[in-house]
Amino acid sequence: MKRRTLLTAGAVLLLPGVSSAQQAPAALPAELAPDPTAFSKIMADFTRGATPEKEGLALDMSMLADNPSAVPVKVRVTLPITEQDWCEEIIVLAALNPSPLACRLRFTQAAGTAEAAVRVRLSQSQTVYALARMKSGKLLSAQQAVIVAASGCGM
C-alpha cells in the first residue's frame, strides 16, 4: 500500500469519529426530549418583547459539567442594588431540558442583594440562560454553554 493511500484511509477513518463526538452520543428517551415551545414561551413571557441587556447579570458555572445530576449554577446581579432599584426576579433556564424553566429566584428590597446559587440537572449538553428583571423594568441576560460529560469513572 502506498503511503498516500494509507493517509487518505486514515483521514476517512478519523473523520466520522470527530463528527460523532460533537453530536449527542445517544438518543434520549422520549420523556427527556427538549421542549422548544415551552422555552420560547417562558423567554417571551419574561421579556415581553423587550431585549435584555447583555451586561449586569453574572452567570457563574463551569463549561464542563462532570456530574450532570447536580450542576452548580450561580447568578448575581452586578448592577448596584439600591432602595429604589433592586432585582425582582431571576429565572434560570436549561434550553434543552424536558422542562426548560429550572427555577425562579425572587428577591426583595429588604434583602438588598441579588445573588443565589442552585444545582440543576441537565439532560444533555446545552446552553443555560439566566434572565433578570429589575424593579425599574430593566432586563438583563446571561448565558453559558455547558458540555455534559457522563464520566465513565466511578459511576
Add this chain to the structure above:
Amino acid sequence: MSKPPRVWVSTDKPKPGEVVRVRAQMEHIMESGLRRDEAGQVRPRNIVSLFEARLGNTLLFSWEPNISVAQNPYIEFTFVARESGALNMVWKDEAGQVVKADRTMTVG
C-alpha cells in the same frame, strides 16, 4: 425528609450593612415525574416547589424550583444585615410536606 435541613450562615453576628451569606440544603428526592420504576410505571412527581427565607416577618428571598433542580435541593443566597431577628427558612413540597429551619441573627 427525615433529617433536618443543613444550614450554614456566614455569620450570626453581622455588623450593620454586612452581607450575610446563607447556604442551605435539605434531603428530598425531587421526583421529576419522568422516571419509571422497575415495573415500568411512572414514579409520581413530587418536588420541593417553594423555599422562602424571612427575617422576622419580612420576606428576604424566595425560590421556586422546577423539576430541573437537582435532588437534595441546595440553595445559597445573601442579604444585607439591617436588623436583628430570626432568620426563618421554610421548604414546601408538592405532597404538602413542610420543613423549617431558623437561625438567630444579632446585628451589632
